[in-house]
Amino acid sequence: MGYVKPATAKGTRDFGPLESARRTYLFEVLKRRFREFGFQPLETPAIERLDTLTGKYGQEGDALLFKILNSGDWMHGLLSAEGSVPESINSKSALEKVSEKALRYDLTVPFARYVAQNRHILAFPFRRYQIQPVWRADNPQKGRYREFYQCDADIIGSNSLLNEVDLLLLFHFVFSDLGLNNAQIRINNRKVLFGIAEVLGIEADFVQFTQSLDKLDKIGIDGVSKELINRGFTEEKVAEIKQWFTAEAFDLESLAAKLVSSETGSRGVEELRFVFSALKNVKDFTTELVLDFSLARGLNYYTGCIFEVVLPGSGMGSVAAGGRYDDLTGIFGLEGVSGVGISFGADRIYDILLARDLFPANTGDAAELMFLNFGDSYVSTLVELCQRIRAKGISAFVYPDSAHKISKQMTYANKAGVQKVASYGEDEAKEGMLVIKNMQTGEKKKHSLTEI
């Protein structure tokens, strides 16, 4: 008889015990800080209505949504009155006839949907965190998966820049908890970028300008210039833009001077000044905070401060990012609500922790103690002893198969990664003792049963 070859779907992964325990460690660090900062948990369903998601991520994003086929006679909607599928129908026009649901693409749109839907019961500003998987029908490649986790924290319903300050503090504490002490936060403000566009006289093409600028890290200033030319910017403008973003780094004061003619740009500078100055007073905040006015963030819903965290030497782009948005919920009928949010890239952070050997030595995936099984006559005592050990909060179990040789049981304990092995056989029963062997050091210790 044939059988099904066991395999995961393209771009998806299993997380075995060790990986799963390590991921739990990472998520617990995040959750502990989220809670400490007063963020409340939210979970939204994996499946959203297609109209909730469509059009929120651009055309490219729409194509990357995993659509769910309608149940039952899904072809019915495709048929004409004559009962056949008209030739005029194509994959795009037929889509809404066969699918009305999709898997969430990020946590931001479901969050906006939740906030709009629950506007009457929520207390604003609403501080929520959310750690859940998202799905994208991207072409899988190294470090890019079709199912991956996002870890978001947002404060919505408040204009105050104190929220930006709080999220930057959160960045600091999370990365220092993880032992990633060389984290660098890059900060900019979309209003500053708009100011630059105004000074350059290209404010009408602001979106195109920022979309190209966003690629600076990846394709360099020459790549950005080329792209801008292709987008129809004049050689002259591109030369001016190039000058801005190849100049020696300059500070907030010089920036303010250059943007003095732009009201929006000046407001952006003011906002950055507030954030820098508020953080200067927090002595625990030892993370490097760098003004980088070339930082653009591709997403067009950002309207104020934007940030990105990088870990120099990791060989990776940003490991966390975020920013201020002014109308995320407008599309769901709740207008004029400002918020600010950040997102941690769990997969990248995981890979860096692994590469730098920063996971705790014992993440608790394997049991601490295994009782060897010397035969059925010992079993009832072993079950009882095992319960007493567990009651002390030590993870333990009895090797179940009493007929297996002790050498086989030891091989198993080794392979399973058990830390200690307990013997209670003929000799130990006579003495009323339990012998516990440390699998790493080989050291053996005797314990009286009453002691346990």
Add this chain to the structure above:
Amino acid sequence: MGYVKPATAKGTRDFGPLESARRTYLFEVLKRRFREFGFQPLETPAIERLDTLTGKYGQEGDALLFKILNSGDWMHGLLSAEGSVPESINSKSALEKVSEKALRYDLTVPFARYVAQNRHILAFPFRRYQIQPVWRADNPQKGRYREFYQCDADIIGSNSLLNEVDLLLLFHFVFSDLGLNNAQIRINNRKVLFGIAEVLGIEADFVQFTQSLDKLDKIGIDGVSKELINRGFTEEKVAEIKQWFTAEAFDLESLAAKLVSSETGSRGVEELRFVFSALKNVKDFTTELVLDFSLARGLNYYTGCIFEVVLPGSGMGSVAAGGRYDDLTGIFGLEGVSGVGISFGADRIYDILLARDLFPANTGDAAELMFLNFGDSYVSTLVELCQRIRAKGISAFVYPDSAHKISKQMTYANKAGVQKVASYGEDEAKEGMLVIKNMQTGEKKKHSLTEI
């Protein structure tokens, strides 16, 4: 401009802060016990290959799988050489041409797939737990959702009945941790049922017999009888079956006597005897364990002991269940591997905990402390004070909008469920004190800043 009505997809739910925190409490109780019992965590992807899932849950199950539409030009596979969709194609025959992936339907099949796929690196017996959502295109109704969590623990690669004993102990500790002290475990053995079938001479129709018997709780013995008649059982056989399952409860010894002619049935009785006797010695095991030889469990992969946990008075069916299977991984090419597993029904348990008021009073969804914001001149001190409070492990935040009236800030604190509110305004600054008000009792306490 029109907007999208914010709504969740049919049969799915958001979990807001309080629900989410309560669910976390429930999952943490489970995880703590799973780990204490030496189970290792496993996570599998939400998306599985369609051929991994199809045919594993019967025809009904296949129809309830959420299939994912292929990306891109998904209609291409439907077209004939002439470029049109042939009339002979229907929703069923076209399915594999437009979809090759589906959402997982339970955790058991992905677990079997994982074990078969990783057979060479796993140490057997493999003890794993898994807490993840599953999806079913069922018609939603009260208490039945299209997206819900399963919480499973399995031990695979061992025939020993000690594994059954361990899982029954796990049932006991989980329900007693949750304060659900009146839990009752019902136990039976598929071999006993096969023995009854042999004694009745209906072993050839064993599957049909157990499928009907499985509905005893829901439709009563008359309903079961009617269904068996419809399935083609003779009136005479049905009368005999009825007699078995309406007799006064009898114990293991009487059952053994009645099944003495069936070798399989007698082995089933032996297995039950082992389990009962092993648990008798564990004094902590105070949960009622009841022999119920009418318990059938609908799933045909069960081959030995089967169990179900009910909470009398809850008005619900089983809240947890499981059993021994002998060939779960065979379909994936790994044959002859026996295992035993259990599953907790998180949604039902949640509802009962809520109805019985058994969730801890403070599940930690809202922040413990909010600092009132008396204006921009206090902000930098507040940020610093807030960090000192957080460093003590207390969740806290500063109300961000300094322009808002204190009464508005207090209303917010109330609605958000904040436990305490801290004041640091003009008077407090002069005194170098912080006033903390308990929102529930109204009590106020002064703390010197140095003390904090």
